[in-house]
Amino acid sequence: MTALMSTYARSELAFERGRGSFLYTADGKAYLDYATGIAVNALGHGHPHLQAALKAQADKLWHVSNLYTIPEGERLAQRLTERCFADKVFFTNSGAEALEGSFKTARRYQFVTGNPQRWRVISVTGAFHGRTLATLSATNNPKHLEGFGPRVDGFDQVPFGNTNALRTAITEETAAVVIEPIQGEGGLTATDKSYLEALRAACDEYGLMLIFDEVQCGMGRSGKLFAHQWFDVEPDIMALAKGIGGGFPLGAVMASERAAQGMTPGTHGSTYGGNPLAVAVGNAVLDVMSEPGFFDQVQTRASNLESALSELHARHPNKIQALRGMGMIRGLRLDDSLPAVEAVQALRQQQVLTVPAGDNVLRVLPPLNTNSDEIALFSRAVTSILN
Numbered sequence: 001m002t003a004l005m006s007t008y009a010r011s012e013l014a015f016e017r018g019r020g021s022f023l024y025t026a027d028g029k030a031y032l033d034y035a036t037g038i039a040v041n042a043l044g045h046g047h048p049h050l051q052a053a054l055k056a057q058a059d060k061l062w063h064v065s066n067l068y069t070i071p072e073g074e075r076l077a078q079r080l081t082e083r084c085f086a087d088k089v090f091f092t093n094s095g096a097e098a099l100e101g102s103f104k105t106a107r108r109y110q111f112v113t114g115n116p117q118r119w120r121v122i123s124v125t126g127a128f129h130g131r132t133l134a135t136l137s138a139t140n141n142p143k144h145l146e147g148f149g150p151r152v153d154g155f156d157q158v159p160f161g162n163t164n165a166l167r168t169a170i171t172e173e174t175a176a177v178v179i180e181p182i183q184g185e186g187g188l189t190a191t192d193k194s195y196l197e198a199l200r201a202a203c204d205e206y207g208l209m210l211i212f213d214e215v216q217c218g219m220g221r222s223g224k225l226f227a228h229q230w231f232d233v234e235p236d237i238m239a240l241a242k243g244i245g246g247g248f249p250l251g252a253v254m255a256s257e258r259a260a261q262g263m264t265p266g267t268h269g270s271t272y273g274g275n276p277l278a279v280a281v282g283n284a285v286l287d288v289m290s291e292p293g294f295f296d297q298v299q300t301r302a303s304n305l306e307s308a309l310s311e312l313h314a315r316h317p318n319k320i321q322a323l324r325g326m327g328m329i330r331g332l333r334l335d336d337s338l339p340a341v342e343a344v345q346a347l348r349q350q351q352v353l354t355v356p357a358g359d360n361v362l363r364v365l366p367p368l369n370t371n372s373d374e375i376a377l378f379s380r381a382v383t384s385i386l387n
């Protein structure tokens with residue numbers, strides 16, 4: 001009997017070490033990891049540059065709190081803001097905290113710019129924003145909410161893709177709109193340029209903050225550093241986590257100067273957020289992603305993956321209904337006769353790791369630096385479970 005709470009239906013599989021795209025059990029069996037700890041190990045396992053950064057920091061200093069300046073955190077924030085719309089960063093330990101911080105930033109913006117009545121946040125159906133009480137409310141998935149009392153107030157939801165419904169839902173109390181440019185848990189539905197432009201226009205017209213949740217689709221997953229950079233639409237606030245620490249717990253609230261203006265001393269905090277170990281690894285991840293040609297290579301591999309998935313789709317039209325996602329965040333929408341959970345288990349038997357997502361989607365999240373041999377191995381495993 002485990003002493004852990006039974007919140008997860010865990011597999012009995014346990015891994016001892018990892019290298020590149022593979023995880024190894026104690027008895028030496030290798031598994032191709034196309035789940036990457038749910039979009040976390042962006043650079044695979046045991047990346048030498050990340051290991052060296054963590055070891056060097058571990059020998060120097062682990063934790064000081066945000067009472068003091070953390071130079072590596074200043075540097076990581078500076079580098080992240082140079083690569084996108086944002087001017088300001090607040091570091092967190094997880095995605096849900098990055099969303100909480102994003103909601104608070106949006107509400108404070110409204111408060112300090114003369115609209116204290118604006119505090120509600122609109123999300124879309126199929127979203128996933130986390131498991132804290134506020135992020136559960138924004139997610140609005142009945143399965144996640146059951147038994148936890150009334151939904152936290154201040155969150156409204158509209159159908160994905162419907163701009164008219166969004167405009168109708170905006171009231172004098174609305175502060176912000178939150179959306180994932182590519183939905184993760186919900187089933188890999190991607191937004192598009194015109195939808196994001198319509199959201200941007202509605203937010204500008206009504207004075208709302210546009211929040212992008214790039215916890216899963218950000219940090220290179222889409223083939224660019226941030227997914228919204230494919231669509232040329234900028235948010236006011238963005239939540240990051242997962243890939244940002246390459247496996248070390250780290251998250252971030254990113255905001256424009258204007259959006260961050262209410263976040264003055266004392267308004268928000270975190271004991272661990274941006275601690276020296278986390279930001280040392282965060283800088284190491286960004287070093288690798290900043291190497292010349294890094295994203296060209298990710299895009300080449302992503303198109304190899306796309307070809308492999310298209311071929312699987314063409315060969316198994318009755319089992320695979322559609323391809324979803326983009327870059328290195330992909331999904332196979334399976335026929336209802338083949339539940340995604342069962343496909344994940346069958347692939348595990350073949351020593352290939354994937355994750356199910358909503359809407360019966362098999363989610364494929366390779367390390368960004370996977371290669372064509374590994375993609376071929378993945379393809380063969382999927383073929384063997386579909387035949």
Ligand SMILES: *Cc1c(COP(=O)(O)O)cnc(C)c1O
Nearest residue numbers: 094095096128129130184215216
């Ligand atoms: C995983 C995820 C979260 C929550 O992140 P945690 O680190 O589990 O709190 C929020 N939003 C999206 C899009 C996610 O994929």
